[in-house]
Amino acid sequence: MAGDGAPTARLLVGPDEPAVEPRVRYAFSAYAALHGIRVVPDGPADVTVAYGDAAERADVTLAAGYRPRPDHVPAPPPTWIDGLPCFHPGPGGRPDPLGEIFEWLALPHEAACTDLDAIGRVPPRHTLAGTHGLDPTVPWANRWIAVVHAEVRRALPQLPAAPPSPFEGRRTFVASHDIDHLAGSAVVNGRRVVENIAIALLQRRDPATAAQIAATAVRRAVRRLPVAVGLREVLAGEAERGVQATYTVVAESLHPRDPGYRLDDEYVLRTLRAVAAAGHEIGAHGSYRSLDRPGQLAREYGLLAAAGLPATGGRQHWLRHRGPELFDALVEADARWDSTRGHPDEVGFRHGAAFPFLPYDLRTESAVPIVEIPLVVMERALCSATPDPAACGSTAVDVLRAAGDDRWGGVAVPWHDTAFVGTQSKDDPLDAIRAAPDTHKLAFENAFVRVLDVRVP
Numbered sequence: 001m002a003g004d005g006a007p008t009a010r011l012l013v014g015p016d017e018p019a020v021e022p023r024v025r026y027a028f029s030a031y032a033a034l035h036g037i038r039v040v041p042d043g044p045a046d047v048t049v050a051y052g053d054a055a056e057r058a059d060v061t062l063a064a065g066y067r068p069r070p071d072h073v074p075a076p077p078p079t080w081i082d083g084l085p086c087f088h089p090g091p092g093g094r095p096d097p098l099g100e101i102f103e104w105l106a107l108p109h110e111a112a113c114t115d116l117d118a119i120g121r122v123p124p125r126h127t128l129a130g131t132h133g134l135d136p137t138v139p140w141a142n143r144w145i146a147v148v149h150a151e152v153r154r155a156l157p158q159l160p161a162a163p164p165s166p167f168e169g170r171r172t173f174v175a176s177h178d179i180d181h182l183a184g185s186a187v188v189n190g191r192r193v194v195e196n197i198a199i200a201l202l203q204r205r206d207p208a209t210a211a212q213i214a215a216t217a218v219r220r221a222v223r224r225l226p227v228a229v230g231l232r233e234v235l236a237g238e239a240e241r242g243v244q245a246t247y248t249v250v251a252e253s254l255h256p257r258d259p260g261y262r263l264d265d266e267y268v269l270r271t272l273r274a275v276a277a278a279g280h281e282i283g284a285h286g287s288y289r290s291l292d293r294p295g296q297l298a299r300e301y302g303l304l305a306a307a308g309l310p311a312t313g314g315r316q317h318w319l320r321h322r323g324p325e326l327f328d329a330l331v332e333a334d335a336r337w338d339s340t341r342g343h344p345d346e347v348g349f350r351h352g353a354a355f356p357f358l359p360y361d362l363r364t365e366s367a368v369p370i371v372e373i374p375l376v377v378m379e380r381a382l383c384s385a386t387p388d389p390a391a392c393g394s395t396a397v398d399v400l401r402a403a404g405d406d407r408w409g410g411v412a413v414p415w416h417d418t419a420f421v422g423t424q425s426k427d428d429p430l431d432a433i434r435a436a437p438d439t440h441k442l443a444f445e446n447a448f449v450r451v452l453d454v455r456v457p
Contacts, residue, residue: 006036006037006038007036007037007038007046007047007156007159008037008038008039008040008045008046008047009028009032009037009038009039009040009045009046009047009048009049009152010039010040010041010042010043010045010047010048010049011024011025011028011039011049011050011051012048012049012050012051012054012055012056012058013025013051013052013054014051014052014053014054014055014064015055017051017052017064019068020064020066020067020068022365022366023066023068023099023102023106023360023365024051024064024066024098024099024102026102026105026106026360026366026367027098027099027101027102027105028049028051028098028148029367030101030105030141030145030357030358031098031101031145031148031149033357034145034163034355035145035149035159035160035163035164036163036164037159046156047059047060047152047155047156048060049061049062049151049152050062051064051098052064052090059155059156060151060152060154060155062096062097062098062148062151063090063091063092063094063095063096063097064090064091064096064099065088065089065090065091065094065095065096065099066088066096066098066099066102066103067088068108069108071108071111071112071362072111072112073112074109074112074113074131075087075103075108075109075128075131075132077132078132078134081093081094081095082095084100084140084143084144084147085132085134085140086100087099087100087103088100088103095144095147097144097145097147097148097151098148100140100141100144101141101144101145101148102360103128104128104140104141104144104351104352104353105141105351105352105353105357105359105360106359106360106362107127107128107350107351108362109127109128109131110122110126110127110128110323111323111362113126116322119318119319119320120320120321120322121318121319121320121321121322122322122323124136124343124345124346127350128352129348129350129352135348136346136347136348136349136350137347137348137349137398137399137402138348138349138352138402139349139352139353139354139402139403139406140349140352141349141351141352141353142352142353142354142355142406143352143406146406149161149163163355172409172410173400173403173409173411173412173413174246174339174373174410174411174412174413175238175243175244175245175246175413175415176245176246176247176248176283176315176339176412176413176414176415177234177245177246177247177248177414177415177416177417178248178285178315178317178414178416179231179247179248179249179250179259179272179285179417180250180259180285180317180416180418181228181229181259181261181418182229182231182259182261182267182268182271182272183228183229183261183267184265184267184268186227189226189227189228189229190217190227190228192227192228193213193214193217193227193228193423196213196228196423196424196425197210197213197214200213200425209425212422213422213423213424213425216421216422216423217423220421220423225421226421227421227423228418228421228423228424229417229418229421230417230418230419230420230421231271231275231417233417233420233421234415234417234420235274235275235278235280237420238278238280239278244279244280244281245280245281246280246281246282246283247272247275247280247281247282247283248282248283248284248285248311248314248315249263249272249282249283249284249285249304249309249311250285250286250287250300250317251263251284251285251287251300251301251303251304251307252287252299252300252303253287254287254288254289254290254296255287255288255289257288257317257318258287258288258317259317263303263304263307263309269307272307272309273308273309276309281311281312282304282309282310282311283311283312283313283314283315284297284300284301284304284311284313284314284333284335285314285315285316285317286300286314286315286316286317286320286329287300287317288317288318288320290316290317290329291316291320291321291322291325291326291329295332296329297329297330297332297333298329298332298333298334300333301333301334301335311335312335312336312337313330313335313336313337313338313339313370313371314335314338314339315338315339315340315375315412315414316340318344319340319342319343319344319375321340324361324362324363326338326340327359327361327368327370330368330370331368331369331370335370336370336371337356337370337371337372337373338370338371338372338373339372339373339374339375339412339414340375341359341372341374341375342374342375342376342378342412342414343375343381344378344380344381345380345381346381347376347377347378347381347382347395347396347399348376348399349374349376349402349403349411350374350375351372351374353374354374354376354402354403354404354406354409354410354411355374355409355410355411356371356372356373356374356410357371357372358370358371358372359372373410373411373412374410374411374412375411375412375414376399376400376403376411376412376413377396377399377400377411377413377414378413378414378415378416379414379415379416379419379425380416380419380425382395382396400413
């Protein structure tokens with residue numbers, strides 16, 4: 001092994017693959033980062049890996065089948081090889097695992113999508129998994145990384161079979177709460193409850209939920225508790241369990257779909273400072289139009305800093321973004337991380353990844369210096385993930401277990417604070433998770449760990 005204790009690896013790419021080389025090197029770096037391996041550009045290494053035919057001797061040779069597509073061309077249907085969907089079969093029908101890792105982490109397939117949803121997002125049906133009917137609750141990128149690692153371990157058997165966790169626990173999940181409503185006024189909170197009742201009746205045609213929301217609001221009002229804000233309960237619960245979380249804040253409302261609270265409101269500022277004083281992180285919840293105006297997202301980061309609540313990363317409100325413009329704005333804002341890349345109404349791994357990674361910019365053919373923490377379970381998604389409300393808990397637990405079973409995870413679990421009070425949608429979704437069968441149970445509320453520094457590609 002190398003002198004500093006970290007195993008080293010070198011990747012050889014043939015000279016006939018200039019358009020492919022940056023992409024397979026990116027994929028190899030993602031594999032190496034997850035397994036704690038240091039990639040060296042040249043010279044001696046503990047293991048030398050060749051991508052296809054190489055002029056130099058290599059310890060491992062991986063099949064080379066990846067071919068870039070024009071931006072407007074989606075991924076073709078996969079071929080199933082050894083139980084895995086393969087978009088880039090190599091010579092002799094062998095899969096190209098580095099090409100598969102790139103296909104999932106960079107998602108060039110989504111660049112071809114022109115049928116955006118009403119919010120301006122790529123809908124789940126046009127993602128790689130959605131287009132080809134793949135199970136989104138399986139971290140496919142992890143599975144292909146495991147294929148690479150199995151080959152590398154044959155040449156370097158002293159490598160651990162599982163990627164070493166940078167955290168204490170085997171399973172790591174990132175707790176976060178988007179603050180989409182924050183008002184001290186009983187009138188404003190009451191209006192929000194009335195809107196939620198109307199949504200349940202008119203949009204969802206769910207009178208049982210509408211009745212539950214109304215009854216819960218009355219009970220909370222009698223007890224003189226906020227009827228539409230659950231921050232008090234969430235903070236108390238996290239303090240009891242020793243959990244630290246990230247609370248993302250909309251710094252400036254520019255659209256009717258934004259929350260409307262203001263950082264110069266004394267109640268808002270006092271509440272957010274109490275969140276920070278409790279040891280939680282404040283993140284930026286980029287406003288609905290934050291990517292439509294040049295410099296707007298950076299301005300919102302600046303507003304948080306000016307209020308004494310500096311943010312190092314965040315997540316877009318409504319998860320609204322189309323593609324690379326998100327990462328351009330994050331780099332301009334000097335952000336370190338993001339957790340937007342998921343879906344509000346679908347549970348699973350959009351990038352097939354159960355670990356943080358650096359996104360890839362297809363325009364510059366290079367990694368973006370932003371850590372993307374995959375969003376995999378949001379409470380509102382549980383309402384549509386299964387037709388059986390009693391199965392919501394098991395659905396969430398199964399996805400988190402899938403992340404942990406593929407070693408340490410490192411995925412985001414966003415829960416709006418308003419979901420805990422019962423005046424937004426169905427009863428507290430954590431009740432369903434706590435009631436999940438013991439055979440599926442995961443200590444959900446004790447499994448949250450906030451990511452501070454992560455090893456990335």
